Amino acid sequence: MQYMKPSTATEASDILARNEGAARILGGGTDLLVQMRSGMIEPEMIVDIKHLDGITDITAEDGGLRIGAAVSGQRLGEHEGARAMWPGVVEACELIGSTQIQGRCTMAGNLCNGGPAADSVPAMIAAAAVARIEGPKGARDCPVEEFVTGPGKTVLGKGEFVSSIFLPARPKAASDAYLRFIPRTEMDIAVASAGVNIVLADDGTIKSARVALGAVGPKVVLVADAADAIIGSKLEDPAITALVRACEAAASPIDDKRGTVEFRTTVVGVLAKRAARIAMDRAQENATGEKT
Amino acid sequence: MKNIHVSTTLNGDDAEFVCAPEETLLDALRNRLGLSGAKEGCGTGDCGACTVEMDGRLVCSCLVLGAEAQGAQIKTVEGMAIGEALHPLQQAFIDHAALQCGICTPGILVAAKNLLERNPDPTDTEIRYWLAGNLCRCTGYDKIIKAVQIAAADMRGA
Amino acid sequence: MNFQSNTKANFKVVGTRVPRPDGVDKVTGRALYGADFNVPGMQVGLILRSPHAHATINSIDTSKATALPGVKAVVTSADLGVPEDESLRDVQDNCLARGKVLYDGHAVAAVAAKDMATAKAALKLIKVDYTPLPHVTDVDAAMKLDAPVVQEARADESVPEGCGPNVTHYCEFGHGDLESGFGMADLILERSFTTAATHQGYIEPHACVASYGTDDKADLWCTTQGQYFVRDLCSGILGIEGSQLRVTASEIGGGFGGKTTVFIEPVALALSRKAGRPVKIVMSRVDVFRATGPTVSSSMDVRIGMTKDGRITAAEAKLRYQGGAFPCGTVDMGAQAAFAAYDLKAVRTQGWNALTNRPKEAAYRAPGAPMAIYAVESVVDELCQQLDLDPLDVRILNAADAGTKSSYGPTFDQIGLMATLEAAKEHDHYHAPLGENQGRGLSCGFWFNFGGNTSVSLAINSDGTVSVTEGNPDIGGSRASISMMAAEELGVAYEKVRTIITDTSSLGQNDVTDGSRVTFAVGLATIKAARAAIRVMCGRVAKIWGIDEDAVVWEDGAAKPSGPNAGDFEPMTLADIAAISSETGGPIAGHHEVNAEGAGVSFGVHLADVEVDPETGATKVLRYTVFQDAGKAVHPDYVEGQMQGGAAQGIGWALNEEYIYGDDGRLQNAGFLDYRIPVASDLPNIDTVILEIPNPGHPYGVRGVGETPIVPPLAALSNAVSRAIGVRLHELPMSPPKILKAVMAKG
Structure with a gap:
């Protein structure tokens, strides 16, 4: 060598x-x-x-x-x-x-x-x-x-x-968040994961969004339906429900030593929901300059 | 296979060694430089027993090639004590029973020292997450976290 | 001396928190562990392992490997004899397969070469011709009549007619009339449980250096919990006399029972014999998981009857354990331990061991007990829940105490169970409020504790210092506790004593560092060796003073006249006596050899608070408290350390640790990435409460403390999680997918 x-x-x-x-x-x-x-x-x-x-x-x-x-x-x-x-x-x-x-x-x-x-x-x-x-x-x-x-x-x-x-550059009223699930608190490979990036309109609704999911398919997927589910919303319950459904629908995981199909599918929706809320809080903070 | 000549700085001293291209820094430390304080627990970066500092950052020396040490500053557990004076972390680990078998101890000490240099007053949670890559199977971590806190307080006072 | 009536009460050194003597070595990197030892001319040893779960070995062609330049030796089982002793033969066959490979990772052949690259290349040149066979890795599947047969005809005489071909052992314990007992119950619950195999997870892989001479004299340096046992096994396997093999134990980087046998040592010796040079073998982490001893996995049924006021009327357990591809008696200990915490009129436990295509089980901290007690303590907790009873009150109501006829036969002497239960009840942890999605669980734990063969020598040096020589590797601070007991008994300062752990040629037999025996048995032998030295010192002083030996007593580190009648002499300290020993008869020493009995059983109670994320099934341990009887805590820091470390291992077992086998019978998670031992951020502080109910069998009242604390976390966590989510769980580990599934099934 x-x-x-x-x-x-x-x-x-x-x-x-x-x-x-x-x-x-x-x-x-x-x-x-x-x-x-x-x-x-x-x-x-x-x-x-x-x-x-x-x-x-x-x-x-x-x-x-x-x-x-x-x-x-x-x-x-x-x-x-x-x-x-x-x-x-x-x-x-x-x-x-x-x-x-x-x-x-x-x-x-x-x-x-x-x-x-x-x-x-x-x-x-x-x-x-x-x-x-x-x-x-x-x-x-x-x-x-x-x-x-x-x-x-x-x-x-x-x-x-x-x-x-x-x-890339991004507007002020915007932010992102990433969450993953692992069995321990550290030192593991993600069993499911979600990255959410949002930009807010002047009225505080989501103007544009990108949602990407990891460990629920052969490669990381960008889920347009998940983004569409929250665009135009302020993450009210129906939007969150639609986001979770879209993520679950986009997941095509496998059963393996790290998790089951059922578990990964459920959890990836939970993670997307939570990440979206974190991104929303951050974006609002960026927009107003105040912690939400 | 041709061996590589490497000049590096080890615990503040100039050091030279030759190693094979695929040889890890851990193997070089242990087999070429005679420092066996860094241990191999897994060889895959999952246990932290081989932790050393390289240019001010913690690394698993099992995941660094010996050749990469060229021109670098390497610090190991053997460089923590100054003469007869133990580092406050080393003293705290002895005084507060923060080790049982001791195999993880060198890696944990090097990692904890690096933490306290960055953050002299960490919370327990910060210490626990910082040391999450250093597996200890004996202690349940309780006395390790307490010893790091005691050393940190000692160092802040000094 | 009658210790029964004379347990020491006033201590000067014992009970203090002195710095351990090997502390500086271990914080500076100076301490030498298994892989840190090197000798000149050393060759690298590497082992070829089976890729099959079960296969016949048709042939092994080593010719190409042997011919590779730089290769000094290649060995297979053909290089070893076939020991008559069945258990020794099993150990040997586990180190190098004979005829069949029995599990994924089973060693097949080994090479010694000039360097790692050559050794790796040589392994690839060994051609093994296998015929794969059907395999079985699950205990329930292995119990069946038509299961793939792991080894033919290995059942011992205990096995009743009608068991499947893999059942090697059966046991039964208990007393009383079960039928009438269950008849008196208001509620009877019968539940089935499974637990996964877990690994000891020591951070230091097995490592050794063997040097075998052409004169059949050999030296072996290795990381082990017992150099004497390594000597006995290796000399038996190599066919040499025990006196000709000297085994020296290195510092040991964790064992927890997993280093009580041999895996690579006989192979390294065989390679060294063939190569005519020293050979070093260091196991990789992957090989440690695949081929060293995990603990058993289990499948269990427990049935308990209780009155509505909480009295247990009858209890029975059926335990099915698998301990891998070789016969294993661990189920005996599970069946004896299962109901040890309870005073029962009617109790029965039955146990079966089945062979599977998994690695040979090795001891793991309280072997056999954690899973059995997990099942029992889960059912007791569910009974309490259904009957709306306080789970601690129910334990107190049914607790075994001094005079209780235990579920496994013996009648208990003084035990600390009631004291630990009462301490738990009084502790603020038990009364702290819980929030949403949180639950509190508790469990009792038990371990027998062992004594065993022990040999200690203690020298009074002419400068007034003391050297203790013992033969049990220090896995968690025992040098400190042994030095403390020597100092206590002699009446000298702790700093004056140094304890050394010696090789096999320097003392009589010392059993393995296991069974929580070292502080008890080596401590006892050290105290008696000190007393022997004191007798010599008193004799010397008697001669100097010209009085009767009986008229000299030893107090506070000095010889004194026993009373006014004995004469008026200035006390002579140990240092005074030592300084002139060459004029009074020569060197002064004491020694003691014993097969120690009276270890004194150990009980503990754990409280665990958890919070479960109902959307992901993740469990966070919020608070944890361990209560345990130590008899007498010689070094409280290290007693607490045992309690905390055992609890952490048990928490790992309960939540995430497991051996995962694929349909192909191969281990899928042979590494610390997917065999998930707890990391620092997974755990809370682990609080400890030490109780001291003296063990009548030890001069200072000491009981072993090392093993009991791994027992309660399994049920404590399971009970806490079950209460947090409102669904009972019956399977370990409670990994998040299982918890989430249970939560979702509940709706």
Whole structure:
């Protein structure tokens, strides 16, 4: 095995292209090293991307934020601007693993792993985040909701890797939230999860919304019906009921060691409901400047 | 397979070692640098027994490659005491029986020290969530949380 | 000396909270655990394990692995003999499968190589030809007449006619007339329960270094709860004499019963013998879960009759346990413990053990008791609920006490059950208000406690210090308590004593650190060794003073004349006597060897408050209090630690921990990610109340405290959750999907 430490995106892309299938990206390593340890993968080459320009930076861009692919969960959590603008995304990212994992794990890695239970992904999809992909032909952008194509499968082609995640600008009267269910209080993989992002109209009703659900299907799903259920409402009971129904309908989970179909379907609706209420409270607070 | 030469800073001292590309920082610490305070309980980042500090952040050293330590500042449990003087956390753990078998203790001490450097006056809940990645099977955590609080109070007073 | 009438009351050292002697080592990283030990020339040992739940091994081709450069030895069961002793043969066959693999993860072959990469490559080159066989992992399925047969003809003489082929053991305990007892009841409830297998979950994986010489002399360093037992098993398996194998225990990173046997040690010795070099084996966490001993899983029926004022009139339990692919007697302990907390006129327990295609069970803290008592305490709680009775009052009304003929036969001496129940009743926890979706549960717990073979040597050093040599690994602060008892008895400062845990060649037999025996039995032997040394010291002083030995007494760390008639002499301290020992007859020491009896049973009561999220089935433990009789708490911090740690393990068992097998018979959750032991944020503070009802069998009144506290949490949590959601649960763990299902079924 070889350990490579490219210093430019072109160099990284070149190494990946030349070693297709045999090379693996090392960002935080919190999934990669586990997979290597279990014998699940035996890469011939490790490409450590932490030394690329800007890869560990959080920068303001077009009113939004660009999060480098090697920014750790803890680092993101320390960024006041990110917390204020996208609290749901930040809290989702902070739920990945323990404090120790937080010191290393990244949103980009969480995304590239392609798992349906990845904590940061529903929040990113709800936020309409966009992944920046570097490759042999230069950079391209891909909405996070289109990035994962199946369990463990992504749109990344030969020589491509994610270099950053862009969290777009948002109006003042808006916010987001993410909740997951795990059997313990920490250290588990989500059994079901929900990310909700809302924007309020001047009258306090929901003008637009995005609801994404995790761990209830082969990949994280953006549920338009769930968003439609709450748009135009102030989360009154009928809207909440419709949201829960839409989420339950969109869930197509499996029975496994972590949960049953019945449990996941029920709980994902509960989580969406609760996350929507948190997002609503935050958005109202942002709109009025007062805690609700 | 070609070994990699790594220059790093270990508990404040310059240190060098060679390791295989796939070798973890934990293996390098234990087998190349002779520091066996960090333990391997799982090898998958689930138990925290291998916790060390890398550039000011806690990491599971089983999930870091040795090669990544190049140019980094690594701190382990072996660097906590200054000469004969134990760190207040170490003293509190002894004085208040915060360990039974002691296998999780090095990881917990390193993690708790990092917490108190960020937050000198944490609540019990904050300590419990901060240490959620450090499994202890002996104590039920009760005396660990109390010892961290006692050390924190001691350090705030000092 | 007659301890019955002379339990010590005034203590100077015992009962204080001194710093443990191994504290600095363990907070600085200096302490050496199993995997921390290395020797020059050491090879890496790695074990190949079965991917099948049950299969015939047709052949094992090791030729390619053996030929790989850097490989020093490959072993299979063919490299070992076949021990005559059945239980030793089972241990060996569990370490390296012979003929068949019996569970997913069963060891098949092992290699020793120059490094890990070579060892891994060599494992891949071993070709095992299997024929898969039908498998069974569930205890009820395994009990059936037409179940897949795990091992042929393993039933012992206890098994009655008509049992299925996997039933290896049957037991029955009790007394009185059940029929007339149930006839007197106003309410009879019969309920069935299941509990999942749980793992001890020690954070330190098994590890050892074996060094076997061409002269058939061998050394073994390993993490274990009992180096002597490791020696006996390994020398038996390797076919060498016990004296030629020296076993040294490292510091141990948790055991809880799981390190009372061998898994890798005989393999490492066999590899070392074949390779002619030292071999180190460290288990991976995955292998620890797949192939070391979890506890039994169970299926149980309990029937209890009660009068409307709360008197239990009759009780019976049927316990079906599986302890994996080898015969196992754990159900005996469950059947004896089930009703131990109650004074019953009519009681019967029956137990069956069945073989399954799971790893060989190893002891886990009060083995067999938690599940049986969970079932009993659940039914008692439901009776109280249905009869509208206070569950603590009902326990007090029916509690076993001194003079009670226990449900398993013996008549109890002084026991602490009533005191713990009364302490719980008086405690403010029992009276604190509960909110919505909250419930309070309680349960009694019991463990027998063991004594056993113990050997201690105590040297009075010429500088006035004391060295205690004992043979039981310190799993939770026992060096401190042993030093404290030596200091107490000799009348010297605690700091003057250092207790060392030695290897197998330096003392007589010491039974495993289990059965909550160490503070009791090693403590007892230490006290008697100290008394032996005191007799020597008094003899020396008598000679110096020229008076009768009987005229010298030992008080406050010094020899004194027994009274005015004995003469007028200045007391001589231990240090005075030690300093001139070479002039008075040479070194001074005491030792004691005993198969200790009189361990004194242990009772505890736990109170748990929980809140259940009715929309997700998540349970939060809000408050937890442990009440337990310690006899005499030698080091209260570590007594509390046992109570808290046991409670935490029991809470894990009740809520989330379980072995999950797939339809293919393979373990699905072999890691700390999906085998969910409690993390710090899962638990509240665990409050403790120590009661001290002296054990007449120990000079200081000590009882073992380590095991009882894992027993009550199962029912305490189940009762709390059942009361919180208004539905009775009969299955552990109470994972959120099960609770939510019960809540939704209720409507």
